[in-house]
Amino acid sequence: MLLLIPLWYLAAAQATFIEPPHAVLAALPHFLSDPATWSNIGLTMARVVAGLSLGIVAGFVAAFVMSRSRFMGEVLGWYVIAALRTPSAIAAILALAIFKGSEAGYVLVVAFITFPYMAMGMRDGLNSADRELDEMSRIYHLGLLAQVRHVWAPFVAPYIFSALRNAHALAWKVIVVAEIFGAARAGFGAKFEHAWEYMVMIEVHLWLLVFMAIVLIAEYGLIRTLEKYTFRWRKEA
Amino acid sequence: MTDSVLRVEDLGVSYGASEAVRKLDFDIKRGEFVAILGPSGCGKSSMLNVISGLNAPSRGRVWVEGAKLFTAASKAPRLGYVFQSHRLLPWRTVRQNLEIALAASSVPKAEWEAKIDEILGILHIRQFKDAWPMRLSGGQRQRVSIARALVVDPSYILMDEPLSTLDEVTARSLRQELTGIVQRTGVTVIFVTHSIREAVFLADRILILSRGPARLHEDFTVPLSRPRNYDDPRISEIEGQIIAGVQAPWGLGGQRDVA
Ligand SMILES: Nc1ncnc2c1ncn2[C@@H]1O[C@H](COP(=O)(O)OP(=O)(O)OP(=O)(O)O)[C@@H](O)[C@H]1O
Numbered sequence: 001m002l003l004l005i006p007l008w009y010l011a012a013a014q015a016t017f018i019e020p021p022h023a024v025l026a027a028l029p030h031f032l033s034d035p036a037t038w039s040n041i042g043l044t045m046a047r048v049v050a051g052l053s054l055g056i057v058a059g060f061v062a063a064f065v066m067s068r069s070r071f072m073g074e075v076l077g078w079y080v081i082a083a084l085r086t087p088s089a090i091a092a093i094l095a096l097a098i099f100k101g102s103e104a105g106y107v108l109v110v111a112f113i114t115f116p117y118m119a120m121g122m123r124d125g126l127n128s129a130d131r132e133l134d135e136m137s138r139i140y141h142l143g144l145l146a147q148v149r150h151v152w153a154p155f156v157a158p159y160i161f162s163a164l165r166n167a168h169a170l171a172w173k174v175i176v177v178a179e180i181f182g183a184a185r186a187g188f189g190a191k192f193e194h195a196w197e198y199m200v201m202i203e204v205h206l207w208l209l210v211f212m213a214i215v216l217i218a219e220y221g222l223i224r225t226l227e228k229y230t231f232r233w234r235k236e237a
Numbered sequence: 238m239t240d241s242v243l244r245v246e247d248l249g250v251s252y253g254a255s256e257a258v259r260k261l262d263f264d265i266k267r268g269e270f271v272a273i274l275g276p277s278g279c280g281k282s283s284m285l286n287v288i289s290g291l292n293a294p295s296r297g298r299v300w301v302e303g304a305k306l307f308t309a310a311s312k313a314p315r316l317g318y319v320f321q322s323h324r325l326l327p328w329r330t331v332r333q334n335l336e337i338a339l340a341a342s343s344v345p346k347a348e349w350e351a352k353i354d355e356i357l358g359i360l361h362i363r364q365f366k367d368a369w370p371m372r373l374s375g376g377q378r379q380r381v382s383i384a385r386a387l388v389v390d391p392s393y394i395l396m397d398e399p400l401s402t403l404d405e406v407t408a409r410s411l412r413q414e415l416t417g418i419v420q421r422t423g424v425t426v427i428f429v430t431h432s433i434r435e436a437v438f439l440a441d442r443i444l445i446l447s448r449g450p451a452r453l454h455e456d457f458t459v460p461l462s463r464p465r466n467y468d469d470p471r472i473s474e475i476e477g478q479i480i481a482g483v484q485a486p487w488g489l490g491g492q493r494d495v496a
C-alpha cells in the first residue's frame with residue numbers, strides 16, 4: 001500500500017488533474033469531520049446493504065427453486081445468465097429510467113446485479129451436496145430443519161462466501177454508476193460527480209480515498225472476519 | 238415375545254433387471270455380535286441399506302424388535318451406523334455431532350450430558366469432547382463415529398468395514414477395544430467385513446454369503462470363548478476352515494485374499 005505513495009507523487013508531477021498526496025492529506029481532517037460527508041456515504045452504504053440483502057435473498061430463492069425442479073432450473077437458468085451478462089451500466093440506466101431516480105431504483109439495480117452471483121454460487125453448492133452425509137442424516141433421522149442447519153447450510157457456505165465476495169465488490173461499483181447516471185442528489189456517486197464537474201480535484205481525491213477505505217473495511221473487516229469464524233473448524237485454521 | 242432384534246425373511250433386492258440379493262433369511266438376537274462375510278460385490282451393502290431402513294426391499298419382510306418395517310405405519314428403526322469413512326459433520330465439534338444424533342432420537346435432553354460423557358469415556362476420547370473432527374486422527378474420528386452410534390440407544394449397530402481405512406496398528410487396538418465395548422454395553426452389532434480373521438475374532442456368529450446375488454451360504458457359530466486373542470492359533474485354524482469352505486461358492490482359485 002505504502003508503495004503507492006511515491007507513485008502518486010510521480011503521477012501528480014506529470015498530470016494536471018492529480019493533486020499531490022500532502023495536499024489531499026491536509027484537507028482530510030476537515031473532510032472527515034464534515035457531517036455531510038458521512039450522511040452521503042451513509043446513504044450510499046444503505047443502498048448497497050439493502051440492494052445486496054435483496055440480491056442475496058433473491059439468489060437463494062432462485063437457487064433453491066432451480067435445484068428442486070428441472071423445468072424451473074432451465075427457465076431461471078436463462079434469466080440468471082442474462083442478468084449475469086448485462087453490463088452494469090446498462091442495468092443501472094434501465095432501472096433508473098423505470099424507477100425515475102426513486103430510492104427503489106438504486107436498491108433494485110444493486111439487487112439485480114448481485115442476485116445472479118448468489119444464485120449461481122448457491123446452486124453449485126447444492127448440486128455438489130454430499131451424498132454420504134445425506135445418508136447419515138437419514139440413518140440418524142435428522143429432520144428437515146436439522147438437516148438444513150447442520151448439513152446443507154455449512155456445506156454450501158464456502159460457495160456462498162465466494163459468491164458474496166464477488167457480489168459485494170460489484171455492488172459498490174454499480175451503485176456509484178447508478179448514482180452518477182441517475183443524477184442522484186445525494187450519495188457518494190452524486191458528490192463525486194459534482195466535485196468532478198466543478199473541477200474541485202482535492203475533493204475528487206478525498207471521495208475516492210474514503211470510498212476505497214470503506215470498501216476495504218467491508219471486505220476485510222466484515223466479510224473475511226465472518227468467513228474466518230464460519231470456517232474455524234477447518235484443519236489449517 | 239422373543240428376544241429377536243432383527244429378523245429377515247425371504248429378502249430380495251433387485252436394481253431393475255439385475256439382482257443383488259436373492260434370498261436371505263436370518264434372525265439376530267439381542268446382544269449378539271454377528272459378522273457378515275461375502276465376496277466383493279455380492280450384495281452386502283444392498284442388504285445393509287435394507288436393514289438400516291434406507292431402502293425398501295424388492296421382496297421379503299423385515300422385523301425390528303417385533304415391528305415390521307416398510308409398512309405404511311412403520312417407523313424407521315432407531316439404530317447406529319458406523320460407516321467405512323467416519324461421516325462426522327466436520328463443522329460441528331465431537332460433542333455437537335453426538336448431540337445432533339441425540340436430538341433426532343427420543344433420548345430426553347436432560348440425559349444427554351451424562352450419556353455423552355459416559356460413552357466418550359468408554360471410547361477413551363473424553364478429552365476431545367470439544368474438538369473439531371478434522372483435528373483428530375483417523376482412529377480417533379472412527380471412535381467418535383462409534384460413540385455416535387452407541388449414544389442413541391440403538392436397537393442395533395450396523396458397521397460396514399469400519400476398520401478397513403485405518404492403519405493396522407490403530408485397527409488392531411480398536412478391534413481389541415470393540416469387544417470390550419460390546420460386552421460393557423450389551424449392544425447388538427452387525428458387522429460387515431472382508432477380513433475372515435477379523436470376523437472370527439469379533440463375532441459370536443458369522444453369516445457367510447454366497448457370490449452375488451447373495452444367498453446365505455452358511456450360518457457359522459464361532460466356537461471360541463471370550464476374551465479372545467487376535468493372535469490365537471485357534472483363530473487361524475478357524476479362518477483356514479472357513480476359507481476351505483468358501484473356495485467353491487466364492488469361486489476362488491485357491492488364493493487366500495478374499496477382498
Ligand atoms: N444403486 C444401484 N443400482 C444398480 N446396481 C447396484 C446399485 N447398488 C449396487 N448395485 C449392484 O448390486 C450388486 C451388489 O452391490 P453391493 O454394493 O450391495 O455389494 P457389496 O457386497 O457391498 O460389495 P463390496 O464388498 O464391494 O462393498 C453389484 O453388482 C452392484 O453393481
Ligand SMILES: [Mg+2]
Pocket residue numbers: 281282283
Ligand atoms: Mg459394500
